[in-house]
Amino acid sequence: MRADARPGRLRIVGGTLRGSRIDVPDAPDLRPTPDRVRETLFNWLMPVIEGAHCLDLFAGTGALGIEALSRGAAAVNFVEANAQLADLLRANLARLHQSAPVTRSDALQFVASGDARYDIVFLDPPFAADLWSSIAQALETHERLAPDAWIYVEAPVDAVVQLPAGWDLHREGRAGGVRYALYRRSVKL
Helix, strand or coil: CCCCEEEEEEEECCCCCCCCCCCCCCCCCCCCCCHHHHHHHHHHHHHHHHHCCCEEEECCCCHHHHHHHCCCCCEEEEEECHHHHHHHHHHHHHHCCCCCCCCCHHHHHHHCCCCEEEEEEEEEECHCCHHHHHHHHHHHHHCEEEEEEEEEEEECCCCCCCCCCCEEEEEEEEEEEEEEEEECCCCCC
């Protein structure tokens, strides 16, 4: 559990759900994105979040996707492999009166099996799984990104993350041992 999140609860930082709390279980490898990092990220996304179609892969608590809904995203698809986390995410969405699909699936299988394209993707896998490069490539291979999509990547500071050509770094920051970065896809069609 991160230092700025009270055990068991996490708050939504901005938008229509500002101040709302979501339940956070004590689960292995669960690292909810800290309030100040989410606030920074959504300040960066402010010009493009309204009406965006988002994908919260490795959703965990769903804090990133719920924050996106709170700030005006048109839709968020949540993907979480852990049954307990997926059920809790559904319960949090229902309590907050938010309608969004929560798919219990492996992220790579989800990306390979659909055809929806997303304007914004939140990519924050369990650090020990080292899935950044493979899931980033799968998003390209299976054409799951809008031509000018934004991709948020959260990883350990020392991780070597290989991202596809055409993902241009827009902004980045650091919080403790975590590097967070926002990329803009600039693919020539």
